[in-house]
Amino acid sequence: MPDTLLLAGPAIRRLRKREGLTQSAMAAQLGISPSYLNLVERNQRPLSARLLVRLAEAYDFDPRSLRQDEAVGGIDGLRRRLADARFADLAIDRDEIAEWLSAAPQAAIAFARLFDASGGxxxxxxxxxxxxxxxxxxxxxxxxxxxxSAAEAMADELRLSNADTGAALAERLRQKHQIAVRILPVEVMPDALRRLDLHARQLQLSELLDTSSRNFQIALQLALLEQRDEITALANGAQFSDRAAWRLFRRHLTAYFAAAVLMPYGRFIRACEATGYDLPILQRRFGVGFEQLAHRLTTLQRVGQRGLPFFMARVDRAGQFSKRYAGASGTALLDSDTGCPLWVAHRAFERAGQLCVQLASFVEPSGAESFWLTIARTVEGSGAPGGQGPRFVVALGIDAGLAGTLAQARGVSFEAPHAVPIGPGCAGCHRKDCGQRSLPPRGAALAFDERSRGLTPFTIAD
Structure with a gap:
């Protein structure tokens, strides 16, 4: 077993004290020297995989407790909390946060809990x-x-049996589960888009669903029937105490599998690379909607076959995020509950059905400026007849430094002066001289001058 670096001194010290052992006694039980254990407890030596196995064999403990930093989102999770205006004068950098998590993880968790409970x-x-x-x-x-992997295997089987994805999905449902797919008029299903009728052995779908949505719903039903145990195990592994959270996560995993069947990893990543991630071409090639495609682009993190690290958000007209996945992008742009009105995601409502592209600059919690290529488009939810369904905007984003070869980046200037400055919603944004500002920054000192009027009704004091 290869050794992996893990500094977990405080956790080992707590474990030793819980067992009532001296360093010498614990070291003897683990077959290491007391001086080495002392260095491990003081984070001057890493906890190797080999020593981790010995600890698991010798004591009753959960190895996941050694990575308690995950409970607060790691360094990035604490960094985002400490970016609050109340701590702006402290200038806490990433290295200090890393040291805090390493030396006193429980204190860091306590801070995160208090911060979140206070409204954060x-x-x-x-x-x-x-x-x-x-x-x-x-x-x-x-x-x-x-x-x-399971979705890719299913997709390969379906592709061999039938080139038409929808017909192949329906045929698998019929042959393997004795369930037929039936499309019903809206007056028969006024309040549902999908319904499983086990008495009639039918998966009933509303006529309001377009082809891509019908295929997705059939794949979703196959996920519920054939991947129930794997999905449940993953949901249980999250150890939610809240039952609603467990069900929401399980629903996400089910949709994840369905999307992976429609866009199997290997074929999908090759198509992305061959087309320069051309979004309309990918939609047509895999027969999926824009929102389904955007979801999938945030998941491409297979070891040895990674895709570009996109983030994705779904926004309503009020600027609220109903979905947001940072994926591997590392962006803090989605940390607020609402977005900046200058961001293209909000302006896309004015250009229904069109791809809207924007180079945006964003001030990270560390104070550094980052640049993101963002692509947004309206999506129509399946809802009431007569075109009265809900409308959202789905936005994709990627670090501008990685976006130069994208199909949707053609003609976009990546020069910094051409970037639109955006922030994390007015209450969390400390940019000055923003004419779009509707609220003062939370925690900021304001300056007032009765003799003049600036570009914004709220002037941030220097």
Whole structure:
């Protein structure tokens, strides 16, 4: 077993004290020297995989407790909390945060809990089901390799039996599960888009669903029937105490598998690379909707076959995020509950059905400026007849430094002066002289001058 670096001194010290052992006694039981154990406890030596196995064999403990930093989102999770305006004068950098997590992880967790419980500067409360699920998805970087492999195997079988994805999915459902697919008029299914009728052995789908949505719903039903145990095991592994969070995460995993069947990993990543991630071409080639495609692009983290690290968000007209997946992008742009009105995701509502592209500059919690190529488009939800369904904007984003070869980047200037400056919503944004500002920054000191009027009604004091 190869050794892996893990500094977990405080956790080992707590374990030793729980067992009532001296360093010499524990070292003897583990077959190491007391001086080496002392260095491990002081984070001057890493905890190797070999020593981790010995600890697991000798004591009753959960190895995951050695990585308690995951409970707060690691260094990035603490960095985002400490970016709150209340701590702006402290200038805490990433290295200090790393040292804090390493030396006193429980103190860091206590801080994170208090910060989140107090409202967290506009962040969602940490114990809300949606936020619990979002943190778990981000912990996995929205990539679930076992589900991907199983979906790829199913897709290969379907491709051999029938070139028409929808017909192949329906045929598998019929042959393997004795369930037929039936499309019903809206007056028969006024309040549902999908319904499994086990008495009639039918998967009933509303006529409101377009072809890509019908295929997705059939794949979703196959996931529920054929991957139930794997999905349930993953959901149980998250150890949610909140049942609603467990069900939401399970629903996400089910949809993940369905999308992976429609866009099997190997074929999909090759198509992305061959087309320069051309979004309309990928939609047509795999017969999926824009939102389905955007979801899939955030999941491409297979070892040895990684795709570009996109983030994805779904926004309503009020600027609220109903979905947000940072994936492997590392962006803090999605940390607020609402987005900047200058971001293309909000302006795309004015150009329904069109791809809107923008180079945006964003000030990270560290104070550094980052640049992102963002692509947004409206999507119509399946809902009421007569075109009265809900409308959202789905936005994709990627670090501008990685975006130069993308099909949708053609003609876009990547020069910094051409970037649109955006922020994390007005209450969390400290950019000065923004004419779009509707609220003062939370925690910022304001300056007032009765003799003049600036570009914004709220002037931030120097």
């Amino acid at each position: 500067g506009g962040l969602a409360a940490a114990d809300e089901p949606m936020e619990l699920v979002r943190r778990e998805i981000e912990r996995w970087r929205n990539h679930f390799p076992d589900l991907d």
